[in-house]
Amino acid sequence: MDLLDDLLAGVRASGAVYCRSVARPPWAVRFAAPAPLSLTTMLRGTGWIARDGGEPVRAEPGDIVLLRGGAPIVAGDRPGAEPEIVVLDADRCYAADGGPSTAGHNFRLGPRTFGLVPDGSDLFVTAEYPMRGDVSERLLEALPPVAAVPARPDFAPLLDLLAVEVAREEPGQQIILDRLLDMLLVRALRAWFARPDAEPPAGYRALGDPHVGRALRLMHEDPARPWTVAELAAEAGQSRAVFARRFTELVGRPPLAYLTEWRMTLAADLLREPGATVASVARRVGYADGFAFSNAFKRVRGAAPSSVLRDAANA
Structure with a gap:
């Protein structure tokens, strides 16, 4: 395990919601209720993708666009296009001029596939990731609201397979799609965080250092x-x-400060698990007693672990 493995553990696709859209210009679609993290890719044609009210980004075939925050998404063949179709979820959509009361299986062309024409020149896929807990939140915080990742050779075989599999309905289909999505997300994140202007999570770039990287992997293992x-x-x-000195230069904080922060991030998720107690979580993150753990948790997280337990019980 390393930092990216841990950050992605709570993002792992399980029953991810896919929407395959077939269109012929002019076209525009609004996704009204996306997940905290969405991945969109053009398989054919050119699209413009934006969070509702935001600046659209151009997407060519093979590009991957990551969108975070759960805000509605608009995709169209040109910037500022007015949506014709509103997608509510994998099974319900409606014409924008008809209103939500008409939502249903309108425009359904096949498994996970919607559109006005079955043979449109443009084809794009949107997949939505569920996000769970504070560990995943660290990954989201490192991404901008919209991250457009240009096509890369290592995307191509996965996108080719996705284009085939997303329209199928066979035994085990969801597992295939979930794993494809996981691989696409990891490759897109690696490409994005490699950009000089990106701000990856603390410690990410240090993984490439032969000395500090090894220490980071050991702490995460x-x-x-x-x-x-x-x-x-x-x-x-x-x-x-x-x-x-080298660890602090690359990671931005001293080794044990980084370790403490990571332990408290893990602890925040563990405290929300059924049956968790302060003492049991303390032991799982390296503290011999609950008192020392509680002090460290409150210092780093700004709240007592008992308050997280109460919030989880009342959720």
Whole structure:
């Protein structure tokens, strides 16, 4: 496990909602209730994609556009196009001039496929990711509201397979689509975070450093271990002073401060699990007693772990 593995653990697709749209210019579609993270890609034609009220970004075949925040999404063949169709979910949509009361299976052309014409020149797919917990939130915070990732050679085989599989309805189809979506998301995130102007999560770029990267992977593999800077430096093959300085330069905070923050992020999710207690979560993130854990959690998160337990129980 490394940082990206952990951040993606709560984003892993499970029953992801797909919408395959077939269109002929002029066209525009509004997705009224997207998930906190959506992935859109043009398979044929050119599209313009935007969060509701935001600036549209151009998408050519093979590009991937990530949208976060759960705001409505508008996709069209030109900037500022007025939507003709409003999509509510995988099974319901309606003509924009007809109103929500007409929502149903209108415009359904096949499995996960909607459109006004069955043989339109433009084809795009939107998939929605459920997001769970504070670990996933760290990933969302590192993304802009709209991240347009240009086509890359490593996207092509996955998009070709997606184009075939998304319109099928066979045993195990959802599992295939979920795993395809996971692979596309990981590749899109790696491409986005490699940009010089991107702001990846703390520690992401340090994974490429042979010394600091190894220490980060060890902390993520076993966050409950009572790590010391000296132990991490020895694992990294550096002196304590050199390692601590290099880690802070690359990650933006000292090794043990980073470890504490990561433990508290994990703890916030663990506290929401059924049957969790402060003492049980404390042990799982490396604290011998609940008192020390509670102090650390409140210092880092600004609230007592007991308040997270109460909120989870009342949710």
